[in-house]
Amino acid sequence: MGLFSKFIAKIKGENSFTTSDWQELERELLASDIGPGLTQELLAMAHKVKSENAEAALIQTLTSHLSQKSRQLLTNPDGTTVVLVVGVNGTGKTTSVAKLAAHIKRSGASIIVAAGDTFRAAAVEQLQTWGGRIGVEVIAGKANGDPASVAYDAAKRAEEILADYLVIDTAGRLHNKSDLMNELEKVKRVVEKTSPVSEVLLTIDATTGQNGLAQARIFSESVNVTGIILTKLDGSARGGIALAIESELGIPIKWIGTGESESDFAAFDPEAYISGLLS
Numbered sequence: 503m504g505l506f507s508k509f510i511a512k513i514k515g516e517n518s519f520t521t522s523d524w525q526e527l528e529r530e531l532l533a534s535d536i537g538p539g540l541t542q543e544l545l546a547m548a549h550k551v552k553s554e555n556a557e558a559a560l561i562q563t564l565t566s567h568l569s570q571k572s573r574q575l576l577t578n579p580d581g582t583t584v585v586l587v588v589g590v591n592g593t594g595k596t597t598s599v600a601k602l603a604a605h606i607k608r609s610g611a612s613i614i615v616a617a618g619d620t621f622r623a624a625a626v627e628q629l630q631t632w633g634g635r636i637g638v639e640v641i642a643g644k645a646n647g648d649p650a651s652v653a654y655d656a657a658k659r660a661e662e663i664l665a666d667y668l669v670i671d672t673a674g675r676l677h678n679k680s681d682l683m684n685e686l687e688k689v690k691r692v693v694e695k696t697s698p699v700s701e702v703l704l705t706i707d708a709t710t711g712q713n714g715l716a717q718a719r720i721f722s723e724s725v726n727v728t729g730i731i732l733t734k735l736d737g738s739a740r741g742g743i744a745l746a747i748e749s750e751l752g753i754p755i756k757w758i759g760t761g762e763s764e765s766d767f768a769a770f771d772p773e774a775y776i777s778g779l780l781s
């Protein structure tokens with residue numbers, strides 16, 4: 503990524519900094535998707551810091567904006583751990599459900615998934631195709647059926663076979679916010695008749711920049727989002743969005759998606775991320 507390599511180079515030659523250099527630096531920071539607040543903070547820091555300390559100061563500032571919360575998957579010690587995956591259509595929910603399921607399966611735990619996006623027949627088929635590929639049972643209902651009833655059946659099934667994990671895909675129509683949020687709450691409520699929902703993961707498409715941040719705000723106002731899956735980091739994303747998300751929402755990014763296949767998925771590593779921005 504190397505978002506800040508130019509920043510450091512500029513700071514190191516600070517004596518020769520002209521007004522237009524400062525303007526260019528500001529444009530660059532804004533274009534990196536870190537957001538206006540952090541941009542101003544970094545500019546203020548750049549004005550003050552001594553050139554020999556620039557890199558360390560930058561690392562410290564950036565790190566201080568990352569979430570201090572645990573990035574581990576929250577689990578249920580008393581039974582099935584239920585993970586709800588939510589997000590706007592196209593951000594990578596279904597793909598991430600499959601990737602996460604494959605990851606959990608590789609760790610040796612037992613897992614089933616639920617096709618909770620009953621509004622799009624293709625979404626159910628998509629998850630079933632993934633299920634076949636990764637060898638994970640998929641609980642699906644009728645097309646246009648009630649997503650909550652699919653989730654309910656899946657929670658029952660997980661309890662019956664003593665599955666360690668149940669990961670639930672959901673619908674993401676954002677055109678009617680209150681309907682969507684009511685539906686997510688209903689899914690959660692019926693699942694919790696059987697097992698508590700330990701984790702609500704929100705997928706954010708990194709290529710959507712500040713718009714992704716706005717989506718995250720809408721979701722986190724309505725459901726208790728406990729972690730983020732930042733998808734499509736392989737695309738044209740400038741990567742600064744991860745900092746903006748953690749700094750502005752305080753929700754930890756737990757996983758990243760870097761492509762369309764099963765292996766393009768990893769735990770978010772904050773140190774590697776920061777050094778990637780600087781390299």
Ligand SMILES: Nc1nc2c(ncn2[C@@H]2O[C@H](COP(=O)(O)OP(=O)(O)O)[C@@H](O)[C@H]2O)c(=O)[nH]1
Nearest residue numbers: 591592593594595596597733734759760761762
């Ligand atoms: N390049 C890339 N594509 C992704 C990633 N995650 C998902 N996709 C693609 O984005 C599209 C939408 O993903 P999907 O899981 O169907 O999104 P959903 O509508 O939220 O369920 C699909 O074509 C996926 O293959 C990722 O990390 N990188």
Ligand SMILES: [Mg+2]
Nearest residue numbers: 595596619625
């Ligand atoms: Mg989907």
